[in-house]
Amino acid sequence: MLIAHLSDPHLRPPGQLYQNRVDSNAMFRAAIQQLATIEPQPDIVLITGDLVDTATEAEYDLASEMLARIPQPVLMIPGNHDERERFRARLGRNTSIASAGPLHFDASDHGPLRILGLDITVPGAHHGDMDDSACRWLAARLAEAPDRPTIIMMHQPPFDSGIGFIDAYSCRQGGRLAQIVAGYPAVERILCGHIHRFMQLRFGGTMLVTAPSTTTAIALRLRENAAPASFIEPPAMLLHHWRPPLGLITHLVPIGSFPGPLPFF
Numbered sequence: 001m002l003i004a005h006l007s008d009p010h011l012r013p014p015g016q017l018y019q020n021r022v023d024s025n026a027m028f029r030a031a032i033q034q035l036a037t038i039e040p041q042p043d044i045v046l047i048t049g050d051l052v053d054t055a056t057e058a059e060y061d062l063a064s065e066m067l068a069r070i071p072q073p074v075l076m077i078p079g080n081h082d083e084r085e086r087f088r089a090r091l092g093r094n095t096s097i098a099s100a101g102p103l104h105f106d107a108s109d110h111g112p113l114r115i116l117g118l119d120i121t122v123p124g125a126h127h128g129d130m131d132d133s134a135c136r137w138l139a140a141r142l143a144e145a146p147d148r149p150t151i152i153m154m155h156q157p158p159f160d161s162g163i164g165f166i167d168a169y170s171c172r173q174g175g176r177l178a179q180i181v182a183g184y185p186a187v188e189r190i191l192c193g194h195i196h197r198f199m200q201l202r203f204g205g206t207m208l209v210t211a212p213s214t215t216t217a218i219a220l221r222l223r224e225n226a227a228p229a230s231f232i233e234p235p236a237m238l239l240h241h242w243r244p245p246l247g248l249i250t251h252l253v254p255i256g257s258f259p260g261p262l263p264f265f
């Protein structure tokens with residue numbers, strides 16, 4: 001099972017730039033084109049939030065049009081830049097989601113790995129929260145199939161990354177998530193977006209990975225009180241390759257065209 005993972009495209013209305021500088025639409029288009037060249041083709045595509053930038057109808061129109069070009073099922077959770085009801089109305093086609101409340105989903109029929117979408121966004125806020133209802137929902141899903149290899153996807157990372165200006169908007173009460181997941185060794189990965197950088201760490205006894213954005217990268221500024229900033233670094237996606245009995249291998253895949261192939265030796 002091969003899983004492509006894109007994050008934080010921040011799509012804008014046609015012709016408008018992200019932060020007046022970056023053509024996020026063209027960059028997402030490039031990501032989709034590159035997806036189509038991966039061999040073998042991924043079985044599913046995950047997007048860990050911030051599909052659009054300001055959550056207008058025009059942005060979601062464009063998002064729907066672009067997503068329709070992806071032949072695989074696309075599983076998505078919203079980010080802090082999305083709007084929950086527009087997202088629910090237009091983008092939930094590949095998952096069964098509730099008619100009200102958070103956009104959690106349990107996708108069990110796309111292959112050996114079960115994908116749980118954990119919506120910890122807080123409408124109107126930039127941070128996330130592992131609140132009581134999110135804890136209850138996740139614990140119940142994991143208890144239903146405790147031995148099934150599982151990926152949990154969520155938007156805001158539940159840990160302090162050391163980049164202070166983004167940590168102010170992380171998922172609060174992350175310790176509760178760590179505690180739940182620690183009881184289920186079959187959780188192979190927690191996948192996050194939001195942070196616009198690749199990071200990995202051990203969390204709740206599993207491995208947590210954050211995805212780069214297809215647009216800009218949050219500045220890697222580990223100094224205390226560093227000024228918030230982003231850079232136009234090379235965009236990238238992740239590719240998660242399920243290879244039992246070994247497990248799940250995560251590849252970082254830059255998006256773009258690069259010189260090569262060169263001779264192996």
Ligand SMILES: [Fe+2]
Binds near residue numbers: 050196
């Ligand atoms: Fe984002």
